[in-house]
Amino acid sequence: MIHQSNPQKPTDWSFEVPHEGRPAEDLRNIFHSSSQFREQAGAMLLNMGVSPPIHDARSILTSSDSQDSKRKAAEMIIKSGSNDDLLTVIEYDKRYAEQAWDILKKRNASSSHLSQVMYCAMFAKNTKMETEAWELFTQQNPSNEELEYVVSRCSPQYKTKAAAMLLTQGERE
Structure with a gap:
């Protein structure tokens, strides 16, 4: 959940990790709706290894500014992504483009x-x-x-x- 920690300063937000019920869904909602907490929510989703992670991994790869999050997303796609997912890696991550291409050729x-x-x-x-x-x-x-x-x-x-x-x-x- 996102809480406003100081009503006087609307841009001062604290980020609380969802811990009951639907943490992956909550993190996805935060990732897709909050530019301020996108990086943190994306990294947490990747670290959780939630299923199915590929949609989230593609979103992170195409929109994240964090190189670490992009790396983790590309690695996740390389392990279990579809051909369309691999195309996303080729387009958005030069470090893993050759690996994605090799997999596409084998498939x-x-x-x-x-x-x-x-x-x-x-x-x-x-x-x-x-x-x-x-x-x-x-x-x-x-x-x-x-x-x-x-x-x-x-x-x-x-x-x-x-x-x-x-x-x-x-x-x-």
């Missing part, structure tokens, strides 16, 4: 996920990851919609290649 990520990896790798200036994602992407016979995503959002070299694939597929139809 035979979909062409949709691979196109998103290319987009994230472009911004991270990770040409190795971008190239590997493109190679796997083309092996999966991507849909027109996925090729259009690459044309509209990825690096110029892959935009050109994806556009050529779109034209080739259009000629076959």
